[in-house]
Amino acid sequence: MLTISQLYIYPIKSLAGIKLDTVEVTDRGFKHDRRWMLVDENNRFLSQREIAVMALIKSRITDHYLEVTYKDSSIKIPLTPVKQEFITVLVWDDTCNAQLVDDDIDKWFSGVLGLNCRLVYMPDESLRNTDPQYTPEGYITSFADAYPFLMIGQASLNDLNSRLTQPIPMNRFRPNIVFKCAEPYQEDLINEFTINNIRFNGVKLCARCNIPTIDQDTAIAAKEPSKTMAGYRLKNKKIYFGQNLIHTGSGVISVGDELKVLSTHNEERFIV
Template identity: 60%
Template sequence: MLQISQLYIYPIKSMAGISVSKAKVTDRGFEYDRRWMLVDANNMFLSQREVPEMALMDVVIVAEGLQVSYRPDNSPVIVPLTPATDEFAEVTVWDDTCTGQFVGAEIDRWFSTKLNTSCRLVYMPDGTKRITDQRYAPENSITSFSDGYPFLIIGQASLNDLNSRLGEPIPMNRFRPNIVFTGGEPFGEDLMHTFTVGDIEFRGVKLCARCPIPTIDQQTLERGKEPLKTLARYRFKDNKILFGQNLVHNGRGNIAVGDELQVKQLNHEERFFISAR
């Protein structure tokens, strides 16, 4: 049986995630997931690729909004769930441009000071509909400020297989999934075309090409060659290192740790997984 073992949301893009036991599925992914992000002076998104210290920003959802704490000095700021400004701008995430709403000057100063880089925090209003890549996903699917899709799924067996090849095991947070499941074979998520969790249908649309973020230790910010060096030996295709699968969905509701994944249809493309070490 395939069973959800972990769920994560990342309210502010590229900052620390929140492990939850239950998550609400909305039109564009989990509620709160990547509805906020930092942008530079050109309104281009910022991530750990440029500012690795973003990994040290812990986020908690509280009654007043998002409580963000900078781990080195444990200083907090509250980000309201609804911005108080009426200042909007076109912001850029990779090749996409969409409308974001600025949250507030005081909060901008806080992030700029802690991260030692000039930046502003923006929110994605409900009226902003960012379409997913139409080469892979249905035309009616939208996402938030994620890299491209509403969800990323990884099997625990896949990480276990990778860790068995590494000198030092790494945690799942290096890969920033939304859904982790137990059961099945390593990289079984590669072949999931459609599956359901309760009444919600998920569709696998594209294997996830990994950027350098998994090489950043999320506690110490230490960079290394792993795990990408090892993954490149057996998870390399079309000049990309692949780990996890991006998903779109149909339906809304709640899913929870312990829920069963019911696979309805498999992809029949050739697998490139190599069992030899």
Template identity: 60%
Template sequence: MLCISRLFIYPIKSLGGIELNTALLTDRGLQHDRRWMLIDENNRFLSQREHAQLALFKIDLLSNALKVTYTADGTSVQIPFIPLNRALINVTIWDDICAGQLVSKAVDNWFTEKLSSPTRLVYMPDETHRATDPRYTAPGNLASFADGYPALLIGQASLDALNMRLAEPLPMNRFRPNIVFEGGEPYSEDLMNRISINGLEMYGVKLCARCVMTTIDQQTIQKGKEPLKTLAGYRRKGAKIMFGQNLILGGTGTINIGDELNVVSKHTDERFMIEAM
């Protein structure tokens, strides 16, 4: 039997994650997941890819706000779930441009001070509809400020298999999944097409190509060569290194730690196949 073992959200894109026991699925991902994003002077998103320092911001979920703590100095700021500022601006995330709601000048100033660079925080209101990649998904599917899809699924067995190949094992936070399941064979998530959790359907649409963010220690922000060096030896698909499966969601509702994950159908397309090495 496969069952959900861990659930995560990352409220502010590229900042620290929060582990949950229960998660609410919305029209664009897990509730609060990547609904906020830091942007630069050109209104382009900030990422750990270029700013490893972002990993030092840890987030706690309060009853009506986020609490963001900068671990380098212990200071914190609270961000209400619904910004009082109603101003919207166009923001850029990869090749997409969509509307983001400015949060507050006070919050902008706090992040600007910590990062030593002009920075603003935006929120994605419900009225902003950012479509998922039409090459892999049908019209009508939405994403938050995540890289491109509502959720990421990884099997614990996959990480265990990777760690068997590494001199020093890595934690799951290197890969920033939303849903982790236990049971089954390593990389079984690759072939999951249609799955069901607590009566809610989800669909695997694209293997997740991994980047340099996986090489950043989320506590110290030190960079290394792993896990990309090892994964490149046996998880390569063309020019990309794959680990995890991107999901779209078939409805709204609640999922919990311990819920059974049922595989309704599997992929047969070649693009989901990775030859064993």
């Protein structure tokens, strides 16, 4: 039996994640997951790929605020922005509408990152479609790279760590769902499955960038694990680790819930 072992959300894109025992599934992913994002002066998203210190900015959710901390400094971000000013932002090749949050909050983040930036929020009215090359019409996501969820089997990380001199934690890969399984990379071939009667589909293996090389506790980058992964998880010049998901339905899922596989993939693009 496959069971959920870890659940994560990342309220502000590319900042530190929050580990949860129970999480609500909404129309565009887990509640609060990547509903906020930092953008540069051209309204393009910022990420750890270029600014590794973003890994060290932590947050927690209270009843009314997203509380964000960096070293000894912190701010409170209202869960519902007050500022009624909207801009068009860029996430990779996608453009979508976003709501500005607060000028003072922008100054705080600009000081932490050492560059001019603004925090934006994705309101419910902003509907960003998933990649039509891999998903049917009508599926949406937040400010995530392209899909509502990323899923990884714990056995896959265990297998990778058995090949490394220094084991690494799961947070290097920034998943939303981690599950217990017997075989490594079982997630590669999972197509349709359910958790608490919510249907999920694996639609695309996750091609990894440089973020897994960044220590999420120090923001220091190294060659691993990409160097090792290139030896056995490389296909078409890309390193794959994890499966991107879409879903149908809403509800609540928790650590310990069963992941029931309904069908698997046999297409060549899911085989590494």
